[in-house]
Amino acid sequence: MLRKGSLDILASGELCKMVAGRFVTVMVLASGSLGTVPAQAASDLHREVLPNGLTILARQSASTGIVAVEVLIRMGPRFESDAEAGLSALTQNCLLKGTRTRSATQISLEIESLGARIAASSGSDHGLVSLLATSAVLDRALEVLFDVLTDASFPEAELALERTLLIEEIKARRDDPLSSAFELFQEAFYGAHPYHKPRSGYENTLNKLDRERVVKCYESFYVPGNMVITAVGNFDLYGFLKKVRERLGTLEKRPLPSETAVPAGDDSRKKSEVKASRDVDRAWLVVGYPAPSLSSPDYPAVEVLDCIIGGSMHSHLFIELRERQGLAYQVGSLYAARTGPGFLAAYAATDRRQFETVRDKIRSSLSGIAENGVNEDELERAKQYLKGTFVMKQEGTSAQAEMLGLFELEGLGWQFVERYPQLVSSVTRDNVKTAARKYLNRHTVAAVLPGVAKE
Amino acid sequence: MRRRRLRSPRLRIVPQRPSEPYGFAMKGWRGLFPAGALMTGLLSTVLGGLVPAVTAIPVIPEMPSALEPFVKKRLDNGLTVIVKEARAVPIVAIYFFVNAGSASEQPGVGGLSHFYEHMFFKGTSRSGVGEMDRLIKGMGGALNAFTTIEHTAYHVIVPSEGTWTAFELLLEAFADSIFDAGELEKERRVVLEEIGRKDDMPQDRLRTEFVSVLLRGTPYERPVLGTKETVSGIKREDMLDFRKHFCAPNNTTLVMVGDVSTETAIAKIEAATRGLLPDPGIEARKPRFEFVPQQDMRELEIPMDVQQAYILVGFPNLGRRRIEDLYVLDVASTVLGEGRSSRLVQRLREREGIAISVGAWIEGLREAGCLSVEAVCAPGNVKRVTSEVLEEVGKLAGGGITEEELARAKTMLASDFAFANETVSAMARTLGAFEMATRAEDALAYVRKINAVTAEDVKRVTRETCRPKACTIVRVVAGRNASKGKP
Numbered sequence: 001m002l003r004k005g006s007l008d009i010l011a012s013g014e015l016c017k018m019v020a021g022r023f024v025t026v027m028v029l030a031s032g033s034l035g036t037v038p039a040q041a042a043s044d045l046h047r048e049v050l051p052n053g054l055t056i057l058a059r060q061s062a063s064t065g066i067v068a069v070e071v072l073i074r075m076g077p078r079f080e081s082d083a084e085a086g087l088s089a090l091t092q093n094c095l096l097k098g099t100r101t102r103s104a105t106q107i108s109l110e111i112e113s114l115g116a117r118i119a120a121s122s123g124s125d126h127g128l129v130s131l132l133a134t135s136a137v138l139d140r141a142l143e144v145l146f147d148v149l150t151d152a153s154f155p156e157a158e159l160a161l162e163r164t165l166l167i168e169e170i171k172a173r174r175d176d177p178l179s180s181a182f183e184l185f186q187e188a189f190y191g192a193h194p195y196h197k198p199r200s201g202y203e204n205t206l207n208k209l210d211r212e213r214v215v216k217c218y219e220s221f222y223v224p225g226n227m228v229i230t231a232v233g234n235f236d237l238y239g240f241l242k243k244v245r246e247r248l249g250t251l252e253k254r255p256l257p258s259e260t261a262v263p264a265g266d267d268s269r270k271k272s273e274v275k276a277s278r279d280v281d282r283a284w285l286v287v288g289y290p291a292p293s294l295s296s297p298d299y300p301a302v303e304v305l306d307c308i309i310g311g312s313m314h315s316h317l318f319i320e321l322r323e324r325q326g327l328a329y330q331v332g333s334l335y336a337a338r339t340g341p342g343f344l345a346a347y348a349a350t351d352r353r354q355f356e357t358v359r360d361k362i363r364s365s366l367s368g369i370a371e372n373g374v375n376e377d378e379l380e381r382a383k384q385y386l387k388g389t390f391v392m393k394q395e396g397t398s399a400q401a402e403m404l405g406l407f408e409l410e411g412l413g414w415q416f417v418e419r420y421p422q423l424v425s426s427v428t429r430d431n432v433k434t435a436a437r438k439y440l441n442r443h444t445v446a447a448v449l450p451g452v453a454k455e
Numbered sequence: 456m457r458r459r460r461l462r463s464p465r466l467r468i469v470p471q472r473p474s475e476p477y478g479f480a481m482k483g484w485r486g487l488f489p490a491g492a493l494m495t496g497l498l499s500t501v502l503g504g505l506v507p508a509v510t511a512i513p514v515i516p517e518m519p520s521a522l523e524p525f526v527k528k529r530l531d532n533g534l535t536v537i538v539k540e541a542r543a544v545p546i547v548a549i550y551f552f553v554n555a556g557s558a559s560e561q562p563g564v565g566g567l568s569h570f571y572e573h574m575f576f577k578g579t580s581r582s583g584v585g586e587m588d589r590l591i592k593g594m595g596g597a598l599n600a601f602t603t604i605e606h607t608a609y610h611v612i613v614p615s616e617g618t619w620t621a622f623e624l625l626l627e628a629f630a631d632s633i634f635d636a637g638e639l640e641k642e643r644r645v646v647l648e649e650i651g652r653k654d655d656m657p658q659d660r661l662r663t664e665f666v667s668v669l670l671r672g673t674p675y676e677r678p679v680l681g682t683k684e685t686v687s688g689i690k691r692e693d694m695l696d697f698r699k700h701f702c703a704p705n706n707t708t709l710v711m712v713g714d715v716s717t718e719t720a721i722a723k724i725e726a727a728t729r730g731l732l733p734d735p736g737i738e739a740r741k742p743r744f745e746f747v748p749q750q751d752m753r754e755l756e757i758p759m760d761v762q763q764a765y766i767l768v769g770f771p772n773l774g775r776r777r778i779e780d781l782y783v784l785d786v787a788s789t790v791l792g793e794g795r796s797s798r799l800v801q802r803l804r805e806r807e808g809i810a811i812s813v814g815a816w817i818e819g820l821r822e823a824g825c826l827s828v829e830a831v832c833a834p835g836n837v838k839r840v841t842s843e844v845l846e847e848v849g850k851l852a853g854g855g856i857t858e859e860e861l862a863r864a865k866t867m868l869a870s871d872f873a874f875a876n877e878t879v880s881a882m883a884r885t886l887g888a889f890e891m892a893t894r895a896e897d898a899l900a901y902v903r904k905i906n907a908v909t910a911e912d913v914k915r916v917t918r919e920t921c922r923p924k925a926c927t928i929v930r931v932v933a934g935r936n937a938s939k940g941k942p
Contacts, residue, residue: 063543065521066873104805108795113863115870117794134870161808168763168811168833175657175761279760279935280655282648314588323585326644330652349652381593388595388614395544395878 045404045414046237052253053225056244057404057414059232061397067138067233068398069145071129072405074257075221076122077197078340081260086166086201087209088122090159091217093166095120095129097158099151104158107144116141120148122199125339126409127221132398135234139243146247149222154214167203177284177448178330178347184274185286185446189343191270192263223254230405230414233397272444277451283355285447287362288345289440294337294410300423301435302344306335307382308374308432309366310346314381316365317346327354327361339410344439352450359445366440373433387421521876522898525886526717530725533705533733537886537895538720539712541879547618547713548879550610551629552887554708555701556603557681558674558820559741564693566681569602570646571697575609576600577638579631584638587624596621604675605820606891612880615714619723622711626727629702634694643686650680657765657931660757661829665767668753669927670823674742703734708890712883746823748772748920753927758934763811764837765931766830768844772920774824775892781819782904783916784826788815789864790856790913791847792828796863798847799828809836813844819892826921834933845923852918856910869902 045059075088096118097104111118116133118141129149133141173179183198190196200206229248231240292298310317310333321328328348336342346362394400394417407416525539560567576598578584591598596613598621609628613621653659667676680686709728711720748771772780792799792815803810813830828848832840876882889898 061543064877066870066877105796105801108801109863112794112796112867113859115866117870117874132874134873161805164808165804165811171762171833172811172831175759175763177655281651282655284655314585314592322645323641326641326648329645329648349648349655351648351651381589384595385592385597388592389597391595391614392546392597392612395546395880397877 046241047408047414048241050224050245050249052249052251053223054244054248054251055228055408056241057228057230057401057408058237058240059400059404060235060237061232062234064234064397066132066134066397067231067235068396068401069131069133069138069142069229069231070398070401070405071145071149071227071229072402072409073127073129073221074125074226074409075127075217076124077194077199078125078259079221079257080194080197080201082194082197083205084201084209084213084260085197085205086199087213087217088127088221089200090163090166090206090209091154091214091221092120092122092127092129093162094154094159094214095148095152095218097162098153098155099147100153101151102144102147104155107148110144111141114141118144118148124195124199124336126406128402130398130402138235139239142240142243142247146243149227149248150251152218152222154211154218156211159211159214163206163209166200167206170198170200170203173200177278177280177282178349180276180278181284181286181347181446181448182345184276184448185288185345185444188271188274188446189288189444190341191267193341194260194262195338195340196269219254220257222251223256224248224251225253226256228405228409230401230408232401232404270444272442273447274445275447275449278448280448280450282349283352283358283447283449284347284349285355285359285445286345286347287359287366288343288444288446289366290442291335291337291342291344291439292435293339293342295339295412298435298438299337300420301427301431302335302337302439303386303424304379304382304427305369305374305432305435306333306344307386308378309333309344309369311382311385314378316369317348317362320361320365321348321350321358327351327358355447355449359447363443366436366443370433370436370440373429373436376429379427379429379432383424383427386424390420390424520899520902521873522882522885525712525895526721527890527895528721528725530704530728532728532731533703534728534731535708535890536721536724537708537710537890538715538717538724539710539882539886540715540717541713541882544879545615545714546612546879547615547621547711547715548610548612548883549618549622549625550608550708550710550883550887551625552708552710552891553607553609553702554605554706554891555697555741556605556607557677557679558604559701560674560677562677563685564681564689565677565685566646566650566679567689567693567697568607568701569680570642570686570689571694572600572602572607572609573642573646574634574639574694575628575632577642578633578635579627580633581627581631582624584635587628590624591617591621594620598625602679604679606888608884608887610880610883618711618713618715622724623727629707630731632694632698634691636691639691639694643689646680646686647683650678650683650686653680657759657761657763660759661765661767661929661931664755664757665769665827665927665929668755668929669749669769669771669825670746671749671753673744673746673823675746675820675823700734700740701737703737704728704731705733705735706737708887710883710887710890712886713879744822746771746773748823748925749927750925752924755927755929756934757929757931759931760935761931761933762834764832764834764933766832766837766840766844767827767927767929768829768841768848769825769827769927769929770848770921770925771927772824772826774818774820774822776822778819778893779904780916780920781817781824782901783908783912784817784824784920785868786861786864786905786908787851787856787913787917787921788817788826789867790860791815791826791851793864794867798850799830799844802847803830803840803843807843809833809843810840813840821892826917837930837932841928845926848917848921849923851913852921854910854914856913858910861908861910861913865906865908868905872902 048056114137120129321331328350331348333346335344350358404414408414527537594617598611600609611621663678670676799813803813811831815828818824828844886895889895
């Protein structure tokens with residue numbers, strides 16, 4: 001398989017560009033695929049903001065038999081102090097474990113008896129509650145969704161279970177050398193910035209998060225002005241809107257949660273190179289640089305830059321490390337475009353003896369772009385590729401709903417999905433070179449190397 | 456490159472249908488055949504407002520199949536062409552499925568079909584290395600390929616205006632790849648690297664070793680990627696042999712789904728593929744063997760540098776030789792371990808908290824298959840998780856599946872079928888996979904067959920094929936990594 005770079009934590013680029021970081025999926029969702037923005041006019045999407053501040057997006061399509069409803073909530077490590085690391089993830093993991101009128105079992109039974117799927121997950125900048133259902137059962141499935149959005153109860157026993165399991169998940173994630181490398185990278189790259197924390201937090205912080213904290217988190221973040229609910233698929237638009245107004249319109253308007261303070265000028269925790277030893281066969285490395293946020297005017301140029309660097313089989317890294325020298329199989333780059341400061345990272349797995357070579361080649365390849373820019377051909381190709389795959393990514397209803405909701409939540413407006421192709425089209429060689437110069441300066445290397453495992 | 460969907464990058468620890476290295480064949484019936492269903496003949500029970508009481512009575516939705524209609528035509532040279540119009544979106548997915556994978560390989564060249572797949576886009580007599588990729592990307596499309604135990608697929612997905620350019624390129628690569636010797640050596644290193652990488656991933660190791668134990672004695676046991684030894688020995692001649700032996704039109708299915716017009720598409724495809732010559736010797740070349748499910752218990756432990764334990768328990772069966780049983784097992788595995796309301800998840804995760812994740816699914820190759828349960832747990836819980844998995848499977852075999860569980864499983868399977876067949880790519884994969892397994896038309900009957908499964912069926916088939924005393928158990932646990940330095 002060509003470029004089998006399917007990373008579970010960092011979904012080969014797309015995810016990190018758009019949604020910044022990992023999600024802890026509570027339940028397995030049916031997997032869809034990437035898709036296309038339907039050839040429909042902008043007016044096909046209904047947008048409404050309720051008096052309490054909740055934003056609703058809804059787009060009907062008769063060409064499908066299913067409906068996806070995605071609720072995005074601003075939350076995550078940006079809102080957590082170091083001592084609270086993992087609070088959002090824990091809260092999300094417990095969201096579906098009970099409400100005042102439904103137990104965890106009842107929620108699962110009710111949803112699954114309808115053949116629907118529901119999940120709650122968390123990322124670096126927001127939490128997600130996803131519902132996927134066939135059109136015929138949407139109304140019934142929505143009842144459960146509304147219930148958990150307004151009335152989750154966080155039973156103590158469930159909280160204890162989920163806390164334990166989340167800690168175990170953290171350990172399991174470290175068993176994957178690439179996930180490990182990325183985790184190391186984020187700690188070293190971000191230093192004291194709130195993004196340094198893994199979404200799931202740490203064992204010692206999770207152990208101190210009691211029910212009171214989780215309930216407070218829920219009450220602070222699940223406020224209408226802090227959420228966007230998006231529905232895409234085959235459903236009765238006005239029926240849906242009416243239901244949302246009735247059930248979520250009564251949510252009290254409360255103040256928006258505030259981000260945790262970013263320590264000023266404390267770069268001492270940032271490191272330029274960090275290594276860990278594991279009893280593995282290959283060396284796994286990540287080389288990353290600062291990158292603009294999703295709402296930055298530099299975002300489109302860095303999207304293109306990322307694509308040229310490692311976003312495809314014609315990328316610099318692919319050609320340099322894989323095609324020319326066969327140094328690495330899994331090689332690529334990803335751009336984590338976040339609400340706050342993001343990063344652009346190249347990653348590779350290689351033989352231990354080649355680690356330094358690969359690391360240095362990555363760095364020189366990237367600084368080469370900063371110095372010399374890119375040529376017209378590769379610029380054009382990258383732009384075409386980005387535009388084409390952007391369209392393909394939205395073919396599935398869930399993916400479409402999530403993307404619309406994300407841009408809306410970010411403050412870019414859901415119409416950003418329509419502006420994106422144009423923004424990418426207007427990126428010039430100069431833009432790319434300038435962006436490379438501006439951002440590809442401070443490198444951070446994280447590596448998991450074969451060696452005796454440290455305790 | 457497989458672009459993941461926007462949402463939820465799955466943590467590997469949540470059991471998935473393994474998508475690699477087994478690809479389709481091992482995705483399980485369920486994963487293979489997502490689709491909306493023909494609900495005729497099905498009772499649909501509709502309740503106005505579910506009461507959140509002890510039992511939630513399942514509702515089976517009525518919906519048209521997303522896969523209908525499609526047109527299938529077998530050309531004079533044996534090429535099977537399937538075209539499905541899906542005009543909602545201006546893109547097209549084109550898949551070439553070759554009905555040969557790792558199981559068709561001679562033992563000495565294990566990994567050949569996968570290596571071949573790597574070389575597929577690496578230049579023809581007309582296009583230089585990388586040109587194809589450049590062209591496809593330049594039109595805003597994506598190309599990729601994958602190899603499984605039973606077949607190999609080469610595909611592109613492009614905006615509709617690029618359909619026929621992309622098709623010509625794919626066809627060119629299919630018929631005329633040159634397997635340049637220099638490129639071969641470069642790609643060999645890449646493939647060897649890929650093998651090494653898999654050895655570092657606990658769940659990949661787990662699944663590869665599991666297959667080698669469960670399907671021992673058959674061509675299925677070998678890793679799809681091959682071993683470092685076998686791949687090191689593959690020559691250019693082997694590539695040409697593979698093409699000659701297997702890539703004939705009568706062993707290939709071409710699927711096109713998207714913004715195309717059926718008649719025009721079929722006519723164009725027919726004209727373009729006229730020059731492909733059928734090979735009557737293909738079937739004879741495929742390995743004939745019989746799978747004899749184990750009568751004993753087999754266990755294997757693989758030490759790796761891990762903190763958690765990864766367990767895979769498998770109960771072998773005769774795969775598509777007993778195809779009707781696979782539908783039954785699809786239902787059985789859903790009751791057992793799909794979704795939070797399933798027996799294993801409820802017991803091992805929700806009530807006892809001894810498994811971080813647990814799930815069940817099935818596999819159905821031509822001669823062999825299995826029902827599998829995969830779990831991740833803390834090392835201290837391995838014994839208990841294993842024995843409880845065996846216990847729960849035993850319970851199913853003893854009967855006692857409730858009407859409610861049965862109905863819920865069917866509803867979930869039907870809905871999942873719809874969820875996973877939304878996109879042109881997914882539809883193309885489903886149609887192609889079904890065509891190679893039995894016939895594409897059977898994709899439309901999937902939900903009907905699932906709905907016909909009875910509690911008696913579940914009891915009968917699980918009793919016969921899911922015997923705790925005759926299963927394979929493989930575990931990856933903490934210990935020194937024994938794979939390092941292996942050839």
